[in-house]
Amino acid sequence: MGDDSRTMTAALEAPKPPPTRYVEVRAAQGRPAVYRAHEGVVRVGRDAGNEVVIDDPFISRVHLEVRVFPHGVELVDLETKNGTHFQGARIRELPLKPDAEVELLLGKQCRIHVRLGDDGPRAERPAMARPSRDTSALVGDSQAMQRLRTLVGRVASSELTVLIEGETGTGKEVVARAIHAASRRAAQPLVVFDCAAVSPALLASELFGHVKGAFTGAVGSKEGAFRTADKGTLFFDEIGELPLELQPALLRVLEARQVRPVGATEYRSADVRVIAATNRDLEAEVAAGRFRQDLLFRLAVGRVKVPPLRARADDVAGLARYFASLLNATLSDAVCDALALRPWPGNVRELRNVVERAVMLADSAHVATLEDALDEAAPRGTLTYEAPAGLAPAVGADPLKLPFQDAKQQAVDAFERDYLLKLFEAAEYNLSEAARRSGVDRRYLRDLFKKHNIDLDAMRARRG
Numbered sequence: 342m343g344d345d346s347r348t349m350t351a352a353l354e355a356p357k358p359p360p361t362r363y364v365e366v367r368a369a370q371g372r373p374a375v376y377r378a379h380e381g382v383v384r385v386g387r388d389a390g391n392e393v394v395i396d397d398p399f400i401s402r403v404h405l406e407v408r409v410f411p412h413g414v415e416l417v418d419l420e421t422k423n424g425t426h427f428q429g430a431r432i433r434e435l436p437l438k439p440d441a442e443v444e445l446l447l448g449k450q451c452r453i454h455v456r457l458g459d460d461g462p463r464a465e466r467p468a469m470a471r472p473s474r475d476t477s478a479l480v481g482d483s484q485a486m487q488r489l490r491t492l493v494g495r496v497a498s499s500e501l502t503v504l505i506e507g508e509t510g511t512g513k514e515v516v517a518r519a520i521h522a523a524s525r526r527a528a529q530p531l532v533v534f535d536c537a538a539v540s541p542a543l544l545a546s547e548l549f550g551h552v553k554g555a556f557t558g559a560v561g562s563k564e565g566a567f568r569t570a571d572k573g574t575l576f577f578d579e580i581g582e583l584p585l586e587l588q589p590a591l592l593r594v595l596e597a598r599q600v601r602p603v604g605a606t607e608y609r610s611a612d613v614r615v616i617a618a619t620n621r622d623l624e625a626e627v628a629a630g631r632f633r634q635d636l637l638f639r640l641a642v643g644r645v646k647v648p649p650l651r652a653r654a655d656d657v658a659g660l661a662r663y664f665a666s667l668l669n670a671t672l673s674d675a676v677c678d679a680l681a682l683r684p685w686p687g688n689v690r691e692l693r694n695v696v697e698r699a700v701m702l703a704d705s706a707h708v709a710t711l712e713d714a715l716d717e718a719a720p721r722g723t724l725t726y727e728a729p730a731g732l733a734p735a736v737g738a739d740p741l742k743l744p745f746q747d748a749k750q751q752a753v754d755a756f757e758r759d760y761l762l763k764l765f766e767a768a769e770y771n772l773s774e775a776a777r778r779s780g781v782d783r784r785y786l787r788d789l790f791k792k793h794n795i796d797l798d799a800m801r802a803r804r805g
Contacts, residue, residue, distance in 0.1 A: 362411050364437075366393050368453040382642055383407040385453065388634065397624060399448030400421050413437070414457055416445070423448040428766040452577075479512075479519055480663050481656030485648040489516070496643040497523035502595065504640045505618040506581075507647030509750050510690030513618035514578060516647055521574040527615055529573030537582040537749070544587055551603035567611040568599045574614045580640065581621035581632065588633045595639045596774045615640070618752075625785040645749075650688040657681040660689060672696075758793045762800075765790075770801045 365377045366385065376383055376392050384391040386404040395404075403423040408415050416435040418425035425432055426446040439444065442456040477489050496503050497520045505513045514533070521531045539547050550565030566575055579585070583591065595601055595615060599608040615767055617640050626632035650657065658677035665672050672680075741748075768775035776783040790797060 349588075364407055365458065366407055366453060366458045367456070368395055368451070369443045370391055370395055370397070377792060378407075378409055382638065383409070383639060389689070392633075393445070393455075393639075395451055397448060397451045400451055405445070405453075416443075416455065421438060421448075439626040461646060479515065480660050482659065483653040483655045485653040486656060487646065489645070489748050492645055493519050494523060496520060496645065499527075499643070500614055501643040502614070502640055503616045504623075504637075505616065505645045505647060507618075507620065508625075508649050509620045509690055511647040511649055512689045512736065513620075513647055514576065516645060517576045517616045517618060520616060520645075521614075521770070523574075524574070524614070527574050530570055531574045531576060532566050533576045533578060535578045535619075537579045541587075542583050544584065545590065546603050547592070548587075549600045549602050552605045554604065562602070565600065565602065567594060567613055568609065570611075570613045572612050575693055577615065577617040577635060579619060580617040581619040581623060581626055585631060585633070588636050592633065592639060595636075622788050625788045629785045638707075642705070646708035650685045654681055657683075657692065660692055661696055664693045665700060666701045668697065670700045684727050685734065707795035754793070757789065758795070761790060761793060762796060765795075765797065770797070772797065 350504050358611060363377050363379045364383065365375060366383050367375050368385070378392070382789055383393065384392040384403050384406055385395065385400075386402050386636050387395060387397065388401060391403060400423065401419065403419055404421050406417045407424055407492040408417060414436065414437045416427075418431075420432050420433075427435055433587065434442075437455070437457055440457055440459075445453050445455065447453060471724070472689060479486060479493065493516060503517075503520060505516050507513050518531065523529060534548065536544075545551075546563065546565065548565050548567060549562050553561050563613070594611065598609050598611050599606075599615065601608045608778045623632050623641075626635055627634045650660075658674075661677055661680050662672055680692070680695075688696075762773050764779055765772075768778055770785060773783060779786065
């Protein structure tokens, strides 16, 4: 084993870059008639938000998905009434081989062609760091966190656009940073764009940039978030807050990877991977007319759902110890066990704030121990929810002790809950009447009640 005389070194030829693959969907009566994509999902159906729109009463609103991934392409029928057929047989899923060309029958009479091809050798891209696969920032050993780390590792290895979903405070930005750190773009910039913190009047300029003189006060040109993140990753925090009127412009950038600064006449390239996060139910937002369905399709190519802290209570002790260690403090087993019993409606962010405040209070003269500091930083009454579901008023922390976004979200949540309780009572506990009065879709309204843990049956039972 130690005989170096048997060791030899041979020069290896650099592997040739693989071809750039694409999928082409062709439909005689479709709009557009031919659609080509290199990655993501191509949707075919009656709905105007599809990439290929077909006006045929026998096919579904979203009938077929052509999913283009780095490892291959598959066709998926979305459990439609009249089905998708290939060579006379109804299919649910059909993987395609390289260079395949197939004809499908959608519904009763609509035929489309799906073809795979390549554009020749892929052009050399600027060197990027190899994926590190490091997801250590995602603290926790629960099964939910193990699944999350596995999923993050998978999506990080691709260039797919990713939508991260989860409640406020669950750590969606931490997940986004983990995806970036484990991707080929890790050595390039990660730019965070908070859709809720930018004035609507400045959103276009902040996103796409502007040229000198584009508007009053534009004394010089400015690169927007897309150009600043060139070759790297652009993270949209709270994408559900993006105004409806700006969503078409974002959709075009996601499709073409080109931006036009405010006041400019030419488009500029933007080699950017997009990751977006939201604490809203975007399907419900689409149903309510506040979010474009085609934009949701573009964002949700890869989908990551971050579990709330109550769904992984086994991680509370480890997280609390981790946050304390960042401040050179330690927590006893008894304290960690007590923390694990609390509901943590503000999720990981609330736990971190409590631990940090407790460590600071423990240094003061009137608090003897860290255990006492924890109780003072987070009194049990402010965290424990014991009243009947759907009837208790919301209780929150002092907004001046919270970051701006947390305080804003707390105020919004409190308003929504109070409005819903009064609305349901005024509608005499009838959900359809409540939807009519509020002008909100009935399904979305039900989702809002669920979001705020309001038990409609309990309210009806108590109305007498």
